[in-house]
Amino acid sequence: MRWYLVFRKGIKEQIREYWILVMTILMAPFFIVIYFLMAETDDPKYDVALVNLDRGAEHEGGFLNLGDSIVTYAKLLSDLEEMLNITAIGSRELAIEKLRNRKADVAVVLPVDLSASVAASPASPGPPSRIELVGDVTQMEYIIGAVWSEELINRYILEVAEIQMPVTWSETTLGFSGARSYFELYLPGLLILSIIMIIFSASSAMVRESESRTLERLRISRLTTLEFLGGISLVQILVALFSLLLALLTALALGYTLIPGTLGFILLISMLTALSMISFSLLVAAMCRSVKEVAIIGTFPLFLLMFFTGAAFPVTGGRLFSIGSYQVMLNDILSPKFAVEALNKVLIRGLDVKDTIPEMIALVVLTGLYFVTGTWLFKRRHMRAR
Numbered sequence: 001m002r003w004y005l006v007f008r009k010g011i012k013e014q015i016r017e018y019w020i021l022v023m024t025i026l027m028a029p030f031f032i033v034i035y036f037l038m039a040e041t042d043d044p045k046y047d048v049a050l051v052n053l054d055r056g057a058e059h060e061g062g063f064l065n066l067g068d069s070i071v072t073y074a075k076l077l078s079d080l081e082e083m084l085n086i087t088a089i090g091s092r093e094l095a096i097e098k099l100r101n102r103k104a105d106v107a108v109v110l111p112v113d114l115s116a117s118v119a120a121s122p123a124s125p126g127p128p129s130r131i132e133l134v135g136d137v138t139q140m141e142y143i144i145g146a147v148w149s150e151e152l153i154n155r156y157i158l159e160v161a162e163i164q165m166p167v168t169w170s171e172t173t174l175g176f177s178g179a180r181s182y183f184e185l186y187l188p189g190l191l192i193l194s195i196i197m198i199i200f201s202a203s204s205a206m207v208r209e210s211e212s213r214t215l216e217r218l219r220i221s222r223l224t225t226l227e228f229l230g231g232i233s234l235v236q237i238l239v240a241l242f243s244l245l246l247a248l249l250t251a252l253a254l255g256y257t258l259i260p261g262t263l264g265f266i267l268l269i270s271m272l273t274a275l276s277m278i279s280f281s282l283l284v285a286a287m288c289r290s291v292k293e294v295a296i297i298g299t300f301p302l303f304l305l306m307f308f309t310g311a312a313f314p315v316t317g318g319r320l321f322s323i324g325s326y327q328v329m330l331n332d333i334l335s336p337k338f339a340v341e342a343l344n345k346v347l348i349r350g351l352d353v354k355d356t357i358p359e360m361i362a363l364v365v366l367t368g369l370y371f372v373t374g375t376w377l378f379k380r381r382h383m384r385a386r
Contacts, residue, residue, distance in 0.1 A: 006231025010205055014235055017204065017291075024201045025243040028194030029250040031312070035190065036254045039183035046145035048086045049095040049104040050074055057116040066115040066160060073156055084148055092134075099135055106145035107134040108153065118161050175350025176259065187251055188343035191266065192336050193311040194247040195240050195273040199302060202236040202281035203294045206378065210289070229375065233278045240274035241267075265346055265353050269339050272360060276335040276367040280305075282374025286381045309336040310344075335366040 014021055054067025074086040087104070089095040095107035109132040117129035131153065135142035158165065173179070209228075248266070252258060284301060288294045306312045308331045318330030331337050342359035345351040 006228055007234050008231075010232050010235035013205065013208060014201065014239065017208070020201050020204050021239065024197045024239060025194075025246055027197045028190060028243060028247040031193060032187070032190050032247055032250050032254065035186050036183050039181065045085045046083060046106065046141055046148065047104045048074075048084055048145055048149050049089045049098050049107040050086050051089050051092050051095045051107060051109045053092070053112045054110050054114040055112045055116075057119045064115045064119055066118055066157070067110040069160065070110060070153060070156060077152065084145065084152070086149075092132075096134060105135060105139065105141040106149060108132070108149050109134065118157060175348055177348055177350075180348060181255075183254070184256055185348060187256055188347050189309075189311040189314070189340045190251070191244060191247055191270070191343065192273055192309070192339045193306060194243040195270055195277055195339075196302070196305045196309075196311055196336055197243060198236050198240045198274065198277050199281045199284060199305070200294065200298055201239055202232070202278050203284040203288065203298055204291045205232050205235065206281065206285035207288050207294055208291055226375075229282070229378075233275070236278050236281075237271070237274050240270065240277070244270045259347060262346060265356075266343065269342050269356075269360075269363075272363045272367070273336060273339040276339075276363055276370060277305075279367050279370035279374055280335070282378045283370065286374060286377035305334060305336055309334045310340040311336055332362075333366070335363050335370070338362040338366075 050071060052067035052071050054065055056063055056065035056067075058064070071088050074088070077084065077086060089098065089107070092107070092109050095104065095109070098104040099107055111129050111131060114129045114131070117127075131150075133146045133150065135146060137143070171178075177185070206229075244266075248256075248258075280301070284294065284298050288297055308315060315331065316329075320328045320330055320332075322328065329337075338359040342356040342363075345356050345359070346353060
């Protein structure tokens with residue numbers, strides 16, 4: 001029952017040092033609100049400057065100016081289409097000026113011979129007319145705006161020219177990805193972030209006992225390392241679950257849709273991640289002699305876990321080697337990566353829970369490595385007889 005005494009003392013200490021507790025449980029909801037605001041303020045419209053230089057041509061006993069038709073079509077499309085904001089511009093020079101001033105993302109220049117090229121007889125076709133795209137190729141806004149502009153104008157010209165494509169396209173979204181908003185796609189990682197934050201509170205709880213010399217008195221009572229760590233771990237698991245539920249409630253309040261039947265899976269992955277982060281905290285605690293050092297030294301591993309596991313941002317790359325078909329990546333030594341991947345499989349890609357067994361195994365294995373290494377280092381640093 002000595003672990004229970006450590007647990008009870010840990011609860012009191014956690015409440016007494018409330019600023020660490022507040023920072024731990026509120027950081028993830030704070031990030032969720034930030035990502036929600038980013039998604040809300042991110043304007044999906046791409047500004048297209050449309051320049052019509054088409055002179056028109058005789059066609060089937062009448063006069064055809066396809067450029068004018070495209071401008072009319074574009075204005076109608078701009079009112080209906082959420083992604084493109086198309087504006088007719090009088091000259092190519094004015095359109096380029098708009099691009100340089102970042103008042104447009106892409107310029108589309110309809111050539112003088114556009115109608116003549118479309119109206120030409122199939123028996124004596126001339127060289128195809130060339131529609132020009134202008135923009136900064138280093139900007140994602142240009143790339144997306146150019147692709148959409150090209151697709152829509154090509155589709156309109158095919159209809160006018162009465163050309164029937166031999167194939168059509170259909171789209172099937174993978175899992176729940178098509179029904180998820182930009183904000184919701186980031187939620188699995190942000191939920192894991194709420195667990196990662198306990199490295200501060202867990203490391204501080206371990207180091208505090210040594211700093212206040214309470215650990216010496218506990219050691220005299222024949223308290224073992226496992227009993228000491230077990231009592232502290234139980235406190236931190238409760239903190240982690242509270243932080244997760246607060247983050248999840250914040251997401252739900254902002255419009256996140258929880259897939260029925262997945263709450264238990266989220267709690268399971270969160271528990272495994274919490275155990276992993278407590279074990280990881282042993283490594284941090286073994287390097288620190290005071291809570292102040294935890295706040296300083298612990299910042300570096302926190303940033304590693306936030307930005308190199310996919311918790312805050314999706315990351316790829318850094319391949320080291322392959323084992324069969326599996327690619328071993330540089331960040332595979334960080335257990336939250338597998339927790340984020342497991343949640344993405346179920347919450348985004350719509351896979352079964354059984355498909356996340358490899359990620360769960362990786363979580364357990366890394367947790368064991370963290371725990372064995374961290375316990376040895378912590379015992380060597382803080383629990384040796386002085």
